[in-house]
Amino acid sequence: MSELGVMKILMVSPECAPFAKVGGLADMVSSLSLEMSAAKNDVRIFMPMYSSIKRDEGFELAIPTLSVHMGFGIEEFCSVWKRKHGNATVYFLEFNKFYGRKGIYNEGQDSYLDNDARFAFMCRASLDFCVAMNWIPDIVHCHDWTAGLIPIYLNTVFRDSVLGKSSSVFTIHNLQHQGIFNEHLLDYAGLPRYEIFHAKNCEAMGALNIVKGAIYNSTKITTVSPSYAKEIQTPEYGYGLDDVLRFKASDMVGILNGIDTNEWNPRFDKFAVAQYSISDMGGKLVNKGELQKRFGLKKSEKTPIFAVISRLYEQKGLDMLENIIDPLFENMDIQIVLLGAGERWLEESFERKLHKHKGKLGVYIGYNNELSHLIEAGADFFVMPSRFEPCGLNQMYSMAYGTVPIVRATGGLKDTVENYDEVGKAGTGFVFKDANASALYNTIGWACSTWYDRRDDYLMLQKNAMKKDFSWKKSSKKYMELYEWAKESRH
Ligand code: ADP
Numbered sequence: 001m002s003e004l005g006v007m008k009i010l011m012v013s014p015e016c017a018p019f020a021k022v023g024g025l026a027d028m029v030s031s032l033s034l035e036m037s038a039a040k041n042d043v044r045i046f047m048p049m050y051s052s053i054k055r056d057e058g059f060e061l062a063i064p065t066l067s068v069h070m071g072f073g074i075e076e077f078c079s080v081w082k083r084k085h086g087n088a089t090v091y092f093l094e095f096n097k098f099y100g101r102k103g104i105y106n107e108g109q110d111s112y113l114d115n116d117a118r119f120a121f122m123c124r125a126s127l128d129f130c131v132a133m134n135w136i137p138d139i140v141h142c143h144d145w146t147a148g149l150i151p152i153y154l155n156t157v158f159r160d161s162v163l164g165k166s167s168s169v170f171t172i173h174n175l176q177h178q179g180i181f182n183e184h185l186l187d188y189a190g191l192p193r194y195e196i197f198h199a200k201n202c203e204a205m206g207a208l209n210i211v212k213g214a215i216y217n218s219t220k221i222t223t224v225s226p227s228y229a230k231e232i233q234t235p236e237y238g239y240g241l242d243d244v245l246r247f248k249a250s251d252m253v254g255i256l257n258g259i260d261t262n263e264w265n266p267r268f269d270k271f272a273v274a275q276y277s278i279s280d281m282g283g284k285l286v287n288k289g290e291l292q293k294r295f296g297l298k299k300s301e302k303t304p305i306f307a308v309i310s311r312l313y314e315q316k317g318l319d320m321l322e323n324i325i326d327p328l329f330e331n332m333d334i335q336i337v338l339l340g341a342g343e344r345w346l347e348e349s350f351e352r353k354l355h356k357h358k359g360k361l362g363v364y365i366g367y368n369n370e371l372s373h374l375i376e377a378g379a380d381f382f383v384m385p386s387r388f389e390p391c392g393l394n395q396m397y398s399m400a401y402g403t404v405p406i407v408r409a410t411g412g413l414k415d416t417v418e419n420y421d422e423v424g425k426a427g428t429g430f431v432f433k434d435a436n437a438s439a440l441y442n443t444i445g446w447a448c449s450t451w452y453d454r455r456d457d458y459l460m461l462q463k464n465a466m467k468k469d470f471s472w473k474k475s476s477k478k479y480m481e482l483y484e485w486a487k488e489s490r491h
Contacts, residue, residue, distance in 0.1 A: 007035055007483055008135065011045040012126045012150060013143040014104055014119065016090060019053050019083075022104055023311060024257065024393045025173045029143060029225065031260045035476035037087035043079055046126040048099040048118075049081060049092035058083045058379025058414055062091060068125040070226065071190035076121070080129060086231045087089060087461030093125050116181040119146040120189040121451070127153055127163060136162055139483045140167045145179030148214035149189055152202060156192055157218045167490040169482065170218035172211070174390050175232050176238050176315065178208030204240065204328045215244050220486040221252040222479075224391035229254030237388055250491075255479060258472030262276075264376070264397045271373035276402075278466045284377065284402060291378030294371075299337050305335045306444065307379035307403065309372045309394055312342030317385035317408065320437040322349050327441065329357050332448045337362040337379065339371055376401040381447055385432075385440045389413045395429070399465035404458065405429035406447055408440075416470070420450065420461055428465040 011033055015026035029045065037043040042406075062082040067075050093099065100116040105111055112118065127150065130137060142150045151168040158164060185208055186193040197203045202213025215221055223229040229239040233246045245252065248451040255406050262268070266284070267277045273290045276283030286303060292299050310316045318340070328334065338350055338361075347365045352365050364371060376382070382398035384407045391412030395405040399416075407413040420427035432443040450458050 007036075007041045007139060007487070008137045009041055009043045010126065010130065010137040010140045010485065011125065011143070012140060012147040013045065013047055014146040015143075016045050016047055016085075019090065020047065020104055021052050023173075024224075025085045025143060027260065027393055028173070028257050028391075031258060031472050032349060032476065032479060033088040033442075034086040034260075035258075035472045036479065037433070038145060039301050039476065040478065043088040044137075045085065045088060045090040046122075047090065048090060049094040049121055050102070050104060051096075051100045052102050055081070056480075059092075063129070063132060066093075066125065066129060067191060068095075068121065068128050070121065070124060071187045078125065091129065093129075095121070095125075098483060104205035116185045117188060118180070120149055120185055123147060123149040123153060123396070124189060126150065127158055128186070130163060130166075131161070137166050138487050139167050139169055141171065141470065142214065142218065144173045145177055145210045145214070148179055149191070150214075151217035151219070152191060152196060152213050153189075153268070156196065158191060160388045165327055165490060167219040167483075167486040168217070169220050169222060169486050170214045171222045171224065172183065172228075172232070172390070173224055174315075174386075175211070175237070175241065178239065178241070179208075179214065180204070181208045181210070183208045186279065193228065201248060209241075210385055212241055215241065215248055219251070220482060220489050221245075221248060223252070223254045224257045225415045226254035226256065228388075228390045228411040231388065231411060253478075253482060255475050255482070256412060257393065258475045259393060259400065259470045261400070261471045264373075264400055266401050269373050269377060271370040272377035273374070274377075276377075277403060278402070278463060281402065287374060287378035288380070289378075291337060291362075291374055294336070294374070295337050295364070296359065297337070297362055298359045300335075303333055303335050304380040305337060305378065306381045306383050306406070306447075307375045308338040308340060308383050309375055310340045310342075310384070312340045312346045314343075315341075315387055315389075317387050317435060318438075320435070320440050321387050322346065322353070323437040324441045324444075325353050325357070325361070328444060329360055332445065333452075334364070334444075334448055335360050337364075337375060338362045339366075339368060339375055341366050357399065376403055378482060379403045380451065381406055381444075383440075383444070384408070384412060384413060385435070387435050396468075396470040398469050399428055401472065402462040402466045404447070404461050404465060406443055407431055409433050410435075411464060416468075418464075420446075421459070422454075425457065425460060426464070427461055428468060429461060
């Protein structure tokens, strides 16, 4: 360990809340950095300066001219801004050619066509930044494919540099996105293509696979839940990389994400209309009334509200919910609210259902953080039928808000929600195994009958869920151990 037990940790990520967020990755990078820096580590986050980031008075120019060295002898000049984030510091790479755009990865339905170059550039710039600052991290923590070239840089062009001893930790937030591109990206990145473009490094099926390269080259690998670490070693969940992951299994651990308990706490939630706690649940009903009003649902305390807040992609399994909406409303007295954005066909299918189920179904297509808090505070159940789920945050937010989760037994959902045990009177939610619409239908039915017929059991599940501790305390300790392990392993 470094002097006084303090580690120097560089987080490299395309997202960090509250500055730029698409999904749970942003929450994780933010919360983990806050925790690690509160524990006296020197934590610096490196990310692009997208034009959507609001530069408040906290922003300062850190490096007016950073030169970034790409392949073909290309040298680009950028600025780096900084801003405090708790005890951590976020460094924003300003390079408008790549990041002076509204989106992080895409605008509308289309990904930016130069994402390969944009994120290769971010990787190289993060290391040139360390050298320019004369700040040598013990750990470079790389998040998802976008930061995946860093472990390769550290093992090649930076091996004999001042960064040669820096360990890399690569976190897989979602194995579905692997950064598969033409191998010539390596030339632009200034990486030795002839040395590394082969099956035991970053080549897969004739193309460059950044995640594969990161798995081979990083000192340690993590996933965001223990179950997901196991699942991705199987062909079913491995997206073609299960063999590589099995090969590197002894260097991989799954550490569950925590949640930010300041941001997601029904006792202080500023976006809810009434605050509440496990000992005084009155406010939840007030939020329920407000939620029904906002979504134009029939005002009714006794009708349970089932909620969804999600990206609308195949992974999340919400096509299964869309499939059963009609029979659900025909056979059960329930309401459903959905907040989400993603694939256009799914957005449109939910919107179409609106007309058919007026007063029972509420749909908001888009991204809305405030509304997501009100939904957690006002709903009675939360539905997450994911086909796979590396960790998932909303099931944990839901439990904190006494909004009983209904989840599929996969990844982080399996690790955080305990199935309702009707006989033993235990559990924190409803868990089902099969990824199909009828399993989801039956489980919603089971939840609905619990609400109406076994009221005490519903209240028990709600209380059990609210008592769970999903704060970062435990997980950040595990990351600290992992960083120590990574540091010892790098020679
Ligand atoms: P993923 O990262 O796969 O999207 P997670 O459950 O880990 O899934 O994290 C999703 C995060 O994004 C949560 O904080 C959730 O509240 C938020 N979120 C997703 N969709 C929306 C939306 N449409 N509006 C507001 N917040 C959203």
